[in-house]
């Protein structure tokens with residue numbers, strides 16, 4: 151049994167969302183994809199309890215559950231052959247919520263069962279997760295949640311190093327977060343949890359370890375959520391059906407997408423080209439990648455509208471993720487004034503879309519340990535909820551205002567750790 155210190159101070163974990171920059175769909179067929187971390191993150195505050203219960207509070211998706219730790223299953227981590235099996239493991243005293251809360255509860259039960267299998271279950275805690283990522287919009291909100299949850303459980307069971315997050319810590323966190331993604335999706339590629347764990351830009355090929363591109367170029371992007379619901383499963387199936395009918399044609403397109411990703415990887419790592427030339431080349435391959443995806447039938451009228459509106463201002467856009475709705479990304483040149491970006495964002499919001507101005511390529515999972523012992527979940531929640539529920543703050547684009555409000559109760563040193571560049 152792993153020994154756990156009975157006395158511990160609150161800690162906060164944060165993990166980023168992701169955006170697929172190049173290579174979606176082709177990645178399913180073993181081609182390269184490139185993804186980057188967003189500076190929109192999930193934040194988990196973990197505080198001790200005097201009893202041995204585990205409470206999980208997820209205000210963004212309306213979940214507040216209290217588990218009697220001893221009723222949670224004891225798992226080996228290899229028992230999951232189908233996500234639906236987890237349902238049978240949930241203690242009968244807990245009613246499984248409908249909607250997004252369902253996956254979150256199932257994931258918690260599974261990961262707690264595995265990560266606490268060898269550990270002292272009398273460690274009571276309250277875990278509260280707030281996230282700046284829209285749920286189910288293709289920006290990896292589940293991976294950010296799963297990485298934050300895995301890091302939390304590993305920290306509570308003394309399986310992480312005492313300071314920072316080491317390479318072996320990341321490997322462990324990533325493995326468990328992948329299991330969490332499996333509970334949610336069955337067969338995830340693993341790219342989302344890898345980005346949420348390692349941050350930066352990753353080149354990813356299915357079945358191979360992800361490669362950190364060590365880029366020094368952070369990318370400014372405008373992300374537009376078309377708010378059009380999409381089914382990743384149906385879109386992936388659509389591409390497969392097209393490939394079955396026209397194998398050589400579709401394979402040619404997939405190979406071209408692979409070349410796009412490989413070219414992008416070279417650009418990210420380039421130190422010889424001038425910034426402007428790189429930006430121009432990046433815009434070219436963004437346009438090409440979108441065109442190729444569109445020929446695979448995974449674009450949508452809303453995504454084409456984003457492309458048109460931004461193209462009118464000489465900006466390059468592509469769909470990101472599964473397509474068929476969901477999100478598009480637009481590369482923002484470094485020299486573009488933020489006022490000018492606001493104008494584009496307002497125009498897109500006029501079409502009924504939601505825009506996020508963000509930077510890609512920031513840090514992965516981060517942990518601030520021993521935060522002020524006086525920080526309580528209730529206080530933190532009250533701060534974040536106040537902003538979250540205020541009609542005046544109804545503009546979802548204003549995510550930073552919300553985050554900062556939520557952190558007013560945390561010491562500045564903790565905030566610095568949690569928002570790594």
Ligand SMILES: Nc1ncnc2c1ncn2[C@@H]1O[C@H](COP(=O)(O)OP(=O)(O)OP(=O)(O)O)[C@@H](O)[C@H]1O
Pocket residue numbers: 208209210211249250251252253254255279280281283284285286287288289290291292293295334342382471
């Ligand atoms: N703020 C949050 N609090 C708690 N759980 C969350 C939160 N955001 C997301 N989740 C978890 O992630 C699930 C949504 O994951 P899903 O994979 O469907 O969407 P996504 O990760 O946002 O998009 P994609 O995987 O296409 O990038 C929710 O059902 C919930 O379990």
Ligand SMILES: C[C@@](O)(CCO)CC(=O)[O-]
Pocket residue numbers: 170173174175176177178288338339382386470471472
């Ligand atoms: C469309 C796809 O390539 C990305 C979805 O975000 C599917 C996958 O990689 O599992």
Ligand SMILES: [Mg+2]
Pocket residue numbers: 290291292293342
């Ligand atoms: Mg997800």
